Amino acid sequence: MIAAHLSEEEIQQYALDKKGSAPHLIAHMETCVDCQAKLQTYTQLFEAIRVQEKPTFDFDLSGLLMPQLAKPKFAFNDFLVYFTVFLMGSSTIVAAFAFRKYLANIFTGVMPMFIYLILLTGLAVIVFQAAELFRKYQKQISALN
Numbered sequence: 001m002i003a004a005h006l007s008e009e010e011i012q013q014y015a016l017d018k019k020g021s022a023p024h025l026i027a028h029m030e031t032c033v034d035c036q037a038k039l040q041t042y043t044q045l046f047e048a049i050r051v052q053e054k055p056t057f058d059f060d061l062s063g064l065l066m067p068q069l070a071k072p073k074f075a076f077n078d079f080l081v082y083f084t085v086f087l088m089g090s091s092t093i094v095a096a097f098a099f100r101k102y103l104a105n106i107f108t109g110v111m112p113m114f115i116y117l118i119l120l121t122g123l124a125v126i127v128f129q130a131a132e133l134f135r136k137y138q139k140q141i142s143a144l145n
């Protein structure tokens, strides 16, 4: 048994979950008048917090937010991104068509192990990007709720 009084955290823990407290804390709490007084204060505080009405919006939050999320406005940045992707894709196709007779021999000079390394790196980057995107999505959804 320890002689010192319980800390504020220990008393709060005891008030919230008596059975989860360590046996020596329970023994001290049952004998010490000072700690019992603090416990009573915390118990009243926690009870007052518990009986308080949970704050709610007096308007329909999801009803207001969802239409804005569903149809995004036209953004010039999005257009720029799509245009750049289109430009890159079309120039790649044009280049592939222009150099089509060399394409068949493009990987013959490269070691197979090197090709696997490139593919593995690309796959790893895609997996990490997808995981990051999913984590960000989950965070935003939980922030909404």
Ligand SMILES: [Zn+2]
Residues within 6 Å of the ligand: 004, 005, 006, 028, 032, 033, 034, 035, 036
């Ligand atoms: Zn005490």
